[in-house]
Each structure stands twice: as C-alpha cells, then as structure tokens.
Amino acid sequence: MKKVFLFLAIIFAATAAKAQFSVGADFVSNYIFRGAVQDSEPAIQPGIEYSTGVFSIGAWGSYSTNFASLQEADLYLSFGFDNGLSFGLTDYYYPTMSFFETDKAVSTHSFELNAGYETGSLSFAANYIFNNSTNTQDGTYYLEAGYAFTDNVSLAVGGGNGWVTATGGDDFQISNIALTVSKEVELTEKFSLPVFGQVILNPNTEMYHLVVGFSL
Numbered sequence: 001m002k003k004v005f006l007f008l009a010i011i012f013a014a015t016a017a018k019a020q021f022s023v024g025a026d027f028v029s030n031y032i033f034r035g036a037v038q039d040s041e042p043a044i045q046p047g048i049e050y051s052t053g054v055f056s057i058g059a060w061g062s063y064s065t066n067f068a069s070l071q072e073a074d075l076y077l078s079f080g081f082d083n084g085l086s087f088g089l090t091d092y093y094y095p096t097m098s099f100f101e102t103d104k105a106v107s108t109h110s111f112e113l114n115a116g117y118e119t120g121s122l123s124f125a126a127n128y129i130f131n132n133s134t135n136t137q138d139g140t141y142y143l144e145a146g147y148a149f150t151d152n153v154s155l156a157v158g159g160g161n162g163w164v165t166a167t168g169g170d171d172f173q174i175s176n177i178a179l180t181v182s183k184e185v186e187l188t189e190k191f192s193l194p195v196f197g198q199v200i201l202n203p204n205t206e207m208y209h210l211v212v213g214f215s216l
Helices: 002-016
Strands: 020-028 031-033 036-039 043-052 055-064 071-080 085-093 109-119 122-129 141-148 153-160 173-186 192-202 207-215
Touching: 031 207, 036 055
Parallel strands: none
Antiparallel strands: 020 043, 020 207, 031 036, 043 055, 055 071, 071 085, 085 109, 109 122, 122 141, 141 153, 153 173, 173 192, 192 207
8 A cells, every 4th residue: 555655646746737726625414425324414525636638636535514423535546538438546544543554454545446438428437445444345346327417417326345235245236326416506696606416315225315515
C-alpha cells in the first residue's frame, strides 16, 4: 500500500501545475452508498479535484453533522476517454487509524479498481476491492447499470458480493435500485441552487431509503 500512496503523490505533483482545479460540496439528509446505509445523520460531503486531459485526481469525503458518526476521506484517480471508457483507482479511508498504517489487521484503507463505459443514455460500471482491511472484504465486487431518461432523471440498478451484501457472502445480490431526480431551484435572478433527491430500494436487505440534498 505504501507504493500506492507514493504513486498517488507523484502523479499529483506531476500534474497539479497544469491541471484545472474544482471544489464543491454536497449537503445530504443521510448517506447511502450502493444501497447500504453508511450514515443515518445529515452529512457534509466535500470534494476537490485536479484534472488535465483525460486524467483526474481528487479527494472526496463525508462528515456527519453531529461529528460523532461516520467520517470518510477518500482519494481517487481516473482516466476518462472520449469513447466513453473510464478506468480508475479509489482509496476509501476512514480516519479512525493513522493514514500511514498499512497493516491489514488494523488499516482502515480499502483500495478499489474502477471501470466504466457510457454510450448515449446508458452507463455501466464495474468495481473490485483488491485489498482486505477492517472495513471491507478482499475480492468484493460491485456492478451497476444506469439509464438517464432526461438530464434530470436517471435510474441505476446494481449489486455485488462481500461487504456490499447483508451476509457478506460470495453470492451476487442486487443491493441498489436508485431513482435520482435533480432540479435547479432559483433563489434570485442570478443564483440558483442544485437540488437532488433519491428513492433507493435494497432488495438484498429489503430496506427502502430516501435521500435529499443540495450542492454548492
């Protein structure tokens, strides 16, 4: 894992000087990830990204507003091409243990390989956890297909095995059926607020969730 950290640092240093910078944050009523509850409290989810050409590197996090629940601070890098293909690596990190701790028995880092493809309104994604940690299972995968009905309405269906499921087994389970709706709420003549909502059904756990939020 130390080699992965070093690789991320080198890539960041090499591209930061000529990359484009973006920053933002979402405010959500609760945090649901791939159909599973990560945090039932309202959360602030900041993001920072550098991008240049087909390459992007960034950081994303989720922090409960009561500061006593979930904290997450991820790093990622990705390559997105004009033909719709994309590839990437995500480091899911939960700051309850040192960031530099790499012992699998206590580390709170989980590394995931990501691949995706978009064509028209259709999108496909495949994700694979390749290291074991205290938060995830080695060999966990998650597959998802999505369809955008309009620019503001989309449906995603996904599932996998391992920590994606309630039992943590090897069998594939559908865990996420999510309908997402977004709109711009005009507050003044010069300022509008992006608002979104999700209706989420998890057939694996037989649970239903509702999320609303806005972006800055």
